[in-house]
Amino acid sequence: MLKVAIFNFKGGTGKSTTALNLGAALATSKRKVLLIDLDGQRTLSFGLGLDGQTPTALDWLTSNEPFTPIATQVKHLWLIPGDIGMFRLTADTDLFTPSLKRLIPLEFDTVLMDCPPSLGVASVQAILSSDRVLVPTLCEPAALKGLSEAIALIRDEKPELPVEVLRTRYKPRLVLTREADDMLIESAEDLGYWLLHSVTPENIQVAESIAQQIPVLEYAPDSSGSLAYRSLAKEVAKRWKVKA
Numbered sequence: 001m002l003k004v005a006i007f008n009f010k011g012g013t014g015k016s017t018t019a020l021n022l023g024a025a026l027a028t029s030k031r032k033v034l035l036i037d038l039d040g041q042r043t044l045s046f047g048l049g050l051d052g053q054t055p056t057a058l059d060w061l062t063s064n065e066p067f068t069p070i071a072t073q074v075k076h077l078w079l080i081p082g083d084i085g086m087f088r089l090t091a092d093t094d095l096f097t098p099s100l101k102r103l104i105p106l107e108f109d110t111v112l113m114d115c116p117p118s119l120g121v122a123s124v125q126a127i128l129s130s131d132r133v134l135v136p137t138l139c140e141p142a143a144l145k146g147l148s149e150a151i152a153l154i155r156d157e158k159p160e161l162p163v164e165v166l167r168t169r170y171k172p173r174l175v176l177t178r179e180a181d182d183m184l185i186e187s188a189e190d191l192g193y194w195l196l197h198s199v200t201p202e203n204i205q206v207a208e209s210i211a212q213q214i215p216v217l218e219y220a221p222d223s224s225g226s227l228a229y230r231s232l233a234k235e236v237a238k239r240w241k242v243k244a
Contacts, residue, residue: 001104002240003111005130009153010146011117013136014168016043017206019114021225024215025233027076031109031242034069036060037082038126039116045081048072049213056083061095067102074215078108089121096129110242119153127154132162132240135193139167139180147184151191163193164239166232170199194239198232201225 006015019035027033037044038057045051053070057080060067069078103111113130115123127133133154137147147165154163165184171177188195200206203225209216216225236242 001100001108001111002132002242003100003113003130004240005113005115005123005126005133006136007115007123007127007133007150007154008135008137008146009117009119009150010137010143013117013138013143013146014200015039015117015136016041016047016114017210018134018136018166018168018200019044019112020047020210021200021206021215021217021229022232022236023077023110023112024074024217025229026110026237026242027074028217028230029233029237030076031237032076032078032107034078034080034103034106034108034111035072036080036111036113038086038113038122039082040084040087041116042082042084043210044114045079047210047213047215048074048079050079050081053081056081056085058083058085058089061089061099067099069103069106074218082114086116086122091121091125094125094129095121096125100129110240124157127157127161130161132164134164134166134236136166136168137184138169139171139174139177139184141176141180144180144183148187148191151193155192164236165193165195167196167199169202171202196232196235198228198235200228200232203228 205220209219
């Protein structure tokens with residue numbers, strides 16, 4: 001069971017959208033994929049039409065009872081929904097390691113944890129318990145500053161953890177985007193991350209699919225957004241060595 005934390009210290013970089021659509025794309029190859037919504041804003045849960053459903057991520061972390069994630073409308077894709085109470089989560093002990101161990105008998109191939117844009121208990125413990133971290137980022141100066149800070153925070157918590165960076169809402173025609181690309185390539189070695197070749201574009205169908213509460217792969221299967229997430233799933237499956 002591969003555990004991936006999706007994290008960025010900056011909000012608005014597409015963490016929840018990435019978790020939703022990457023998860024759906026990985027699941028199309030009959031991989032068992034679990035999404036865990038750790039953000040009290042619950043965008044991921046909303047995007048799958050499961051906001052307000054129980055049991056939630058807070059239940060999962062704070063209860064020792066047997067736990068069954070919710071099957072989504074996407075085959076082979078499950079969700080542990082978010083909970084507004086995650087904003088108030090505190091802990092003096094490791095909540096994630098025992099909670100993740102309780103999921104092992106369910107035989108998920110990949111677990112994607114959608115972290116809140118902060119370094120609170122949920123994000124820190126998710127990073128510490130993960131096998132690698134995926135950091136979505138926009139190709140603009142403010143976002144790149146946030147990227148360097150996010151990776152520094154990850155390195156402080158777990159220095160050897162593999163980190164991949166994904167460019168989101170990508171606009172290739174902008175000079176600003178091309179300049180940011182150069183900066184990302186140059187800083188990859190210094191900061192110790194892998195810049196993924198796949199990018200996810202600025203695409204209206206992706207935003208519309210969230211409003212319709214289904215993955216873009218089902219809402220607009222031939223859109224540039226859908227094709228991008230399929231490409232991303234293929235690339236990370238190879239890098240992460242998850243089953244085909």
